[in-house]
Amino acid sequence: MQEMDRRSGVAMWRQIADEIRRLVANGTFPAANALPGEIALASRFGVNRHTVRSAIAALVQEGLLRAERGRGTFVEKSDRLRFPIGRRTRFSEALAGGPVSGQTRYLAAGIEAADERKAQALDVDPGAPLVRIDLLYMADGLPVSVAGNWFAQERFDGIAGKVRASGSVTVALREMGVPDYHRAWTVLTAGHGENVDLDLLQLAAGAIVLTAEAVNVDEAGRPIQFVRTRFAADRVELRLES
Amino acid sequence: MQEMDRRSGVAMWRQIADEIRRLVANGTFPAANALPGEIALASRFGVNRHTVRSAIAALVQEGLLRAERGRGTFVEKSDRLRFPIGRRTRFSEALAGGPVSGQTRYLAAGIEAADERKAQALDVDPGAPLVRIDLLYMADGLPVSVAGNWFAQERFDGIAGKVRASGSVTVALREMGVPDYHRAWTVLTAGHGENVDLDLLQLAAGAIVLTAEAVNVDEAGRPIQFVRTRFAADRVELRLES
DNA sequence: AAATATTTGTCCGTATGTATT
């Protein structure tokens, strides 16, 4: 019995889908039991049964729920992937170390001029050439994050080929004379994803994306890599240990 | 010239409003200049001019843009508040230390039984009584985050009154014999906000909320406080220094 | 085994909101 706003530009069925996803995530609808029936849900949300059905259909499509005629609707999967974030964050290792089968996909690479922000982060002149490498991280066959990586070309020319060959930024950096590195800082924001990212992450329009921008520095404290990672917010949680 | 999905449950005008908000946030539309004209924007997004007008109207309502007849559309405010997150995170201090005038508002308090999650976090038995304190953080007159704070009643009975009087959890804890504390861990997620939180944060339905759940421990490493903070994602960025 | 209730799935129609031309 709660109100959904019709004039927000977000359809009722999508607001209800979001609410159900939350209720599953926080355990209000346990994974073992069936969800309340469509009529019960409709009265709970104060909408028609068909509207609830649209919401459920979207969540079935998404893989969160499974509906069986005559029996009920059940939670198909519930847990979020857990990503440690800290001084020694390496996404490929985070994926590999987890309970799921992780995989890195090399998307593209190229040369870009450094904008103000990246120039400052990497301590180069604005306009200096940067190597850009785009990677996609998969877990259990689902895309989890897309990452853009930028390196100063002056120092890391040819790194794209090594990343492509090894599938790992850590390995490529080691081959280029950077035995170890760590995070200097990370900035987190959340918002609606851009269409390019939504396509890559196989998300619907309006889906939420968690963005982490970070700088890695070598043992001497010199900036090595600027990385912007976009996570499918529904599929992950970021964990900081202090 | 990009595609917007009509079957996503999110109206085109809202998708475009989200896109414009992003472009303002990352500096593509600088705060000084006027935005491109409505016709230019319409062709850029591949939609009709009327649809762009709806998007701009929503952003004007929201306070992000200002439209002047005959002159153009301008950015009214753009920067996000920056929140440091780390071992010594204290939200009230983060607000007070910044360039903006911060303020803590005491919302409510009460006693709750510990659920599984909070019991584990605070190292008490499930069902044990917890003191709950709800706080609202404002900056420049706008709500930025709502925080639920939980303390074991056995050790911190009466803390609500001290928080209410001082407006600070740090001060209240000091008065109760905890001279210092720090973060043990923080878990970050993002999603669509619940209606209760959206109301408090003065956000429209479907708006995005960044959630940080964390545990603070005392100098001996004993858990003191479980805190869940919900940020209006459009208004903040979380920054981790390593 | 049979009847009944419950639950999801499909079909009809109508009204309103959204987006384009």
Next chain:
DNA sequence: TAATACATACGGACAAATATT
């Protein structure tokens, strides 16, 4: 401003699969 197409939301009726009595 008006005409048109599509998406959204509601309401009702019934079918099909399953569970219960």
